[in-house]
Amino acid sequence: MAWVRSAALRGVRRTVEELGGDADALARSAGAPRGVLDDDELLVQDTTVAVLLETAARRLDCPDLGLRVALEQDLSMLGPLAVAVQNSATVAEALECASRYLFVHDRNLRVALGTDPHGDRTAVAVRYGYPPGARVPPQSVEMGLLFLHRVLISLLDGPYGLRTVELPHHAVAARARYEELFGSQVNFAQPQALLRVASDLPGRPVQGGDQLTRRVALAYLEAQPSVTGNAMTRRVRTLLKQSLGTGPGTLAFAARTLGMSPRSLQRHLSAAGTTFAAVLDDVRRERAADLLIQSDLPLAQVARNIGLSEAAVLSRYARRWWGTTARAVRDHGVPGE
Structure with missing residues (x-):
């Protein structure tokens, strides 16, 4: 269990209410603190986030709920970390920054570049997830991975060379829904959650990056508790x-x-x-x-x-x-x- 910023739940209220649900009642049933759906800066347990998403998906009969919530989110919910990421020189620098400072948002979450799990030298993997042995329910994983996909699109102002998406669980929604949102083949029941991308992605420049702004954001992040x-x-x-x-x-x-x-x-x-x-x-x-x-x-x-x-x-x-x-x-x- 870790404490995360309530920004992780941005978009939940809108999504639930569009489906005809009672967002506040669902938040209470998951043990979330009052106001958690309307304030980015409260602290909430990551397990509470997971329970809320799974409960809402089940009660509203909406298997793609985590994906829907991700469509309501953007990089700004990461606060100062978003500023540092957006002003990185390259995608590799942006991902390294995210990996180093994600503890400000969620102390257990990791994002990292790695070799392609299928041995394809023309591809690399952008891994998303939690420490080995952590059990993270499908809605949370899907919300996070689609959010990461959308962040990469925004950093490059368009497609970034996504090959396939890999999820560590069986499909909970229709396969066509995943492939519509990711715009790529999605494989299920894989060892890790990741995006398989073209090997030149890490070196591609981020659109509109400003190093001075980035240094100011990094100075703030360095001052946060380690x-x-x-x-x-x-x-x-x-x-x-x-x-x-x-x-x-x-x-x-x-x-x-x-x-x-x-x-x-x-x-x-x-x-x-x-x-x-x-x-x-x-x-x-x-x-x-x-x-x-x-x-x-x-x-x-x-x-x-x-x-x-x-x-x-x-x-x-x-x-x-x-x-x-x-x-x-x-x-x-x-x-x-």
């Missing part, structure tokens, strides 16, 4: 996993155990883009899912094992985490996974 701050997050997660259900599970307890003041601990976590409450909530959610799916423990005991007082409280948390009941997770698994 991803290395995640080391403290990992320490807190480990501590909470070990003490969940047995220790007090409080900021004071964690700080004392780690040998620092609560204020100092919060400051370290803030530098990593999170809070103690968010880390605790994430650990509880993961443990609850494991216990609900892999054990037959009564719901009251599951609640106690994750540091909650009773089954009723667990039910409220389940609604916020997954948009469904704890019993439904036990019977059917986590929605979207």
